[in-house]
Amino acid sequence: MQITQTFRNTTQRMTLAFPMSIPFRLPSMLQAITLLIVALVSLPLVYLSVRALGAGQEGLGYLFNERTLRIVVNSLVLTAAVMFAAALIGVPFAWITTRTDLPLRRVWLVGGLLTLVIPSYIGAIMYIAAFGPRGLLQSLLEPLGVTELPSIYGFWGAFLAITLFTYPYIVLPVRAALLNMDPALDESARSLGLNRWQVFLRVTLPQLRPALASGMLLTALYTLSDFGAVSLMRYDAFTRVIYLQYTSSFDRHRAAILSLVLVAVTIGLIALEHRAASQHHNYRIGVGCQRQMPLASLGKWRIPALLFCGVLMIVGVLTPTAVLVFWLLRGAGELSFELLQPAMNTLSAGGLTALVVGVIALPPALLSARTTSRFNRWLVKFAYLGNVLPGLVVALALVFFAANYLPALYQTLPILILGYSTRFLPMSIGATASALTQINPRFEEIGRSLGLRPLHVTMRIIMPLARTGILAGMALVFLSTMKELPTTLLLAPTGFQTLPTEIWTAHAQVQMSQLGAPSLLLIAVSALSLFILLRQEKRS
């Protein structure tokens, strides 16, 4: 660290000598590695194209019928609503829990991030059980003469559930960006006469743009690809129709065509994100050393801030947990040692995937943060397309490839990890890349000029400086992997049980009491991991 620190001081002085307009020359090696990674996670697209071509003329007719268009619109409306609601919750929450003197900040933060670990199919069941027309809330209100609550089904139920499950996708990258932010900017703005609110709008928010845009993109992709919540809430979204094609009509060609529509929508969203993230440089170029951001005092805003965090915790985490505990106590279900192995498997699968993805996300992230070329930016974003596809589609694509072209690896751990990576790579790329935009590329150049090899530059300069972003990305991947169901069911080695597959087994047998134990264990294990992960981001 000491070396980096001195090094940083020296380089920052030196940067003054260079005008900013010299483009950073990318080693073509980086491009080649990125191309390889993107090709690997694009396998599902190849599969979908093969299947879609099998549909022929009739497929096109299906694409352009009124019902298909209606559900596309349904999905887009839901996605837009969730994206903005999640940002409205996520940004203030990240700021309050990162940059203010809120009491017990870390506890609130972990609590608020916990909704991320609740699988949407479980969360939706919990919300229906709690807030449904005749749910637990209604039975509590029964003495007051409430015999039925308004229906939770449809748009509002899906909106509520998915917003609560996805706002952590915004909190984590935004938090990383806040941690890396240079306090000097805020202070200069304040000294120039802006009040705190103006500083937030005109100085802080623009710096958050890359992180916010990547978080919102992840939120949108999650919403588009989610099946559990929309099907349980009975909202006629696009994924529901794709699932129906696979599981009810057994028409893989139509399912592929519909999935490609999702991909097309995603390309549009990515273009929007490009525009939002734009070409800002968020790194410090001046003389001196960046110090840690001081905490803002909440003052009279402390109570509203606590209230905000409290309500979020109650609705997001405590309600589902309470329903689970209620079911656990009511039934004969118990926390038995039989769950130990699935819990271990869940942790290992999550840990392994987080490591793999953390590493393979670096080249694309570097490329996207340091490039000015349109081609490179789009190349990296191609890696995002696997994330918009429902888990079932990605899993079936890999079933197709592995069973037919890599039979030796089929139903083994490497293919499972590839499946997870395909789905979750963008989470890591996004968080890492937005952290990289906060690092002055001159550090890398100086490192090179002092004789470090590219790999050493990555290890000794980029990784320490972008650590918060890399960790945030890995945390997202870790938690998402731990709750992933369809990929696990279809690609895992035979007999490889995880907590989600245990939950699924209980749910398939309508044994709600059996559902409590593995779900609570999953939440507990994830909470613990999250706590450990967040401890790592403290700067040394």
Add this chain to the structure above:
Amino acid sequence: MRFVRFAVFLLLTVLVLPVSAQDVAQVPLSSETLTVYSGRSEDLIAPILHQFTAETGVQVEVRYGNTAEMAAVILEEGDNSPADVYIAQDAGALGALAQEGRLLSLPSDILTRVPAEFRSNDGLWVGLSGRARVLVYNTELLTEADLPASILDLASPEWAGRIGWASTNGSFQAHVTAMRLLLGDDAVRAWLEALVANGAVAYEGNTAVVQAVIDGEVQVGLVNHYYLYGFLADNPDIPAANYFFPGGDPGALVNVAGAGVVSTSDQPGLAQRLILYLLGTAAQEYFAAETYEYPLVVGVEPSVELRPLAGIEVPVLDLSDLSDLQATLDLLSETGALP
């Protein structure tokens, strides 16, 4: 360096993995290993397969999943599917595999163990247990004489406010598909519209419908026959009974859970042996006792006092055709039967 410590933490997590993966990899080298893809739950299937292994020495590896997703996996695996036997929760998925040529013909000694209406017309799959569609009714509010002769009579206004159904449930939707095949889309559309106009109450699943009938919230409900017996096992005095529509009525559908041999199996003989075992007396009695479903093999009695399967006049229908669900769902949405 915290980063290093973090990496160590992750590595330690990962090191646990080989331990767990090893259990999985302990596949005996004996050539006699069957791979089963099961759409039915582990709780139900695993004990009977263990028994098969104990009696025959044949090892069985099972992958569990959703019935339809497992069928999709077999289709994607194509010529390289490791599966020998596919066990499904409903006939539609078996029909889909049969249609794509992914099932092998079964020999007649397997097929003839179950009545013709509970197996594929082409001899490609066979039913393992039966699930009858019934009208469950509240015995305090109604007697059997009050009940309609046909499921279509529920459309009459006298049933307004008295019917419960689980319109989001797969079994219900399969039943509507069967009705479409028997009566045509227009007749079913009219029937659905009439039931919606009658204020049929949609519940989340069959269990909730039976509960509502017991509570008298509704008087009758369209469900699978076996849900009632779960309630009766807890309390034999509950005021509810099953009613079977008579005379080959479209209401008297009996769907099946079944199995077939996957076309790429390299040991079809062994696979057939497993299916034959599942159609043996021991397995059939086991299924009946665990699920209250109908044993399909002649001579095996249901575990509870069910109306004998032979006494139900089922409509004439090839259960393989129940795979066309999309049109059913469209119909249910358009008539407002699906919320």
